Amino acid sequence: MILEANDISFRYHIGSAQILSQFNIRLQRDERVGLVAPSGYGKTTLLKILAGYENADSGSVLLDGRPIQDYKGYCPVQMIFQHPETVLNPRLKLAVSLKEAGLLPRRILDGLGIEDDWLTRYPAELSGGELQRFCIARALGEQTVFLLADEISTMLDLITQAQIWDFLLKELEMRHIGLLAVSHTMELIQRLTTRTVTLDQR
Amino acid sequence: MMNRRRRTLLLLLFAIIFLSAITIAGAMLEERATLTDFTQKNLPPDRTHLFGTDFMGRDMFARTISGLSLSIRIGLLTALISTLIAFLLGTAAATLGKGVDATISWLIDLTMGIPHILLLILISFAVGKGFMGVLIGITLSHWMSLARIIRSEVMQLQHSGYIRVAEKLGVRKALIVQRHMLPHLMPQLMIGFVLLFPHAILHEASITFLGFGLSPEQPAIGIILAESMRYLTMGYWWLAALPGLMLIITVLLFNLAGKALVKLNNPASAHL
């Protein structure tokens, strides 16, 4: 399977700055790509377009030749966000939020260090690092083919960061899931990815 | 230990018991409220007539309680219908696209632009006063601010991260509404409902007082107050003071309970 963006352009409002113009990227499911750019260059926006959260003004995003917006139900391209507390419903117990991804094997929960005790709690009762583990688990549903990671470990301490990536890299390799990762830390990108793409047009 | 949440709960319980007691007692006293006895005219409060009697020898306590009971029943009904209208229109404005939103927002602005009491009187008068007049008048003039809150709440919810993620995880639309939206809206609706309640009671009393509401045969608080005006100069203070006081207590109690609910639901003060 291939995820590709062809000549995509994007800006938030007519008259506001052009965030992306005629951008191209191609991802195979067996590669891990790092995306590098200064802040404000539209990395998050690009990931959102690739995952179908935003529509590009022009150009196309295709998964296996089919537009990403045509995939109904579980989307094979899943995005993990920088701030987990914004993507978890504060009024739902974490087990319920997690269940939205379908049945997850025990391996994933154990690998991410999610304790049974956390499942019955609400997001406000756990730390950002603990919540991010749930968001990562939720993005690893059975049908995930590409994972888009938007600075997912920036807010975590170094040890948690190493723990999470240690598990994720093994999981991705085993299931042949492709990765597109954004980080400001070059050293981290070098540890994680097989190649890097620079977003420097504008 | 006594903390604010427990105090709030007690207050709510007290309010509910007080309300139900008046409602039930009022319904039972209705017959006594219209019973005239010209040998017992204009008596000041004593042991047999707690609130005294009026110019037709009717027991003012029975009249006050059954008047309040009627007010509470009308308040309950109108608050419920207003909340329902607010919920439906608010949600419709947020979800059914730009045209619907513009129409409903225009309607909200229009109704809010007309002075409250004037609108109430107009509607009540147009549908022929009486019980239906009051009911329709109050419901049609009290849904706007809650509808506005619901509208913006739903709009915000639709863009919230967790709902967008749920969509991408293939969660069905109906389940998203049930799981992610309703629990967020429920407290808003509850508070809206409780705060609408005293409003409705006061407005019922005031338009009845002005003669655009319930008919004079009914022992409504507004009627009682209007009648007592004529006797105030004669020194029959109890005719206005005691029913008026009861009305104020009822309204204040519910206002208090509503505000306590707001504080409990506001994260900025939730741990007081």
Place this chain on the structure above:
Amino acid sequence: MPLLKVENLSISFRQYTKAFQQTALIVVRALDLSINPGEMVAIVGSSGSGKSLLAHAILGILPYNASMAGRLYYDDKPLDKKRVETLRGKEIVLVPQGITYLDPLMKAGRQIHNGQRGKAAHQKTLSILSRYGLDEKTAERYPFELSGGMARRVLISSAVYSEPRLVIADEPTPGLHIQAARRVLGHFREMAEKDAGVLLITHDLELARQTCDRIVVFYAGYTIEEALARDFDQVETLRHPYTRALWQAMPQNRFSAEDGRQPAAHINPEGCIYAPRCKDASDLCRQSIPYQPLRGGYVRCIRKEHYDT
């Protein structure tokens, strides 16, 4: 003489643990640190370690349901709520985390000189702006007309306007590209060179190592180590097993993941807070652990001779 001294600070929150049960949750247990004039000190620690709360405690802006114990000294005199209110915004300033702290309805210049009128205030504003590479047009702009980087520089400008002696910066760099982050920290270094004390709260150990003089490590509401920045050049000079594990986990070092995680606030093990994760923990670690000096720094570890190389 230290400019600011924090001794054995603890902070607890009154909270509803069940629907109708209120309890005190101790979040910060024992914090100790000091800053000298002209010094830049970093506080590093994961979220939930209590680092932002320390800043709020110093500034006297803890939330309504928090209460604190311990001692704070500023200029060798106790810093109580009344005193901090007279100093806040003048001698002691906070550079907040987000650019959302700018008032959206006020022009940038006004936010910098804080509404002061007159030519002198205007001149001073312009000279500060130019120091950070912003021109006089910036002073006339509203926050929505500023880019993220410019807004951050406006925040810093408004902090230095009152010529503060103590600057507290709460996570000023996340989301910034590495060069931009270094530039921002360079501005803080300049303030330190003018003899101010700078307290930098961050979770970016690498950046702290490159720019600060000393680094204080927070873990689950305790200060567990205070080290010189250069102690982080190699693992052997670090004093606490947690700090060493942090070092090992850096992507540029071994990127190795130690098991376990920071205990939640309501869990309170006897003795050392790190013992449940520590390879070298023994029965000795169950007693209360003092914060003691070691090789020019401090460590909260009973087996410190273990790490005394």
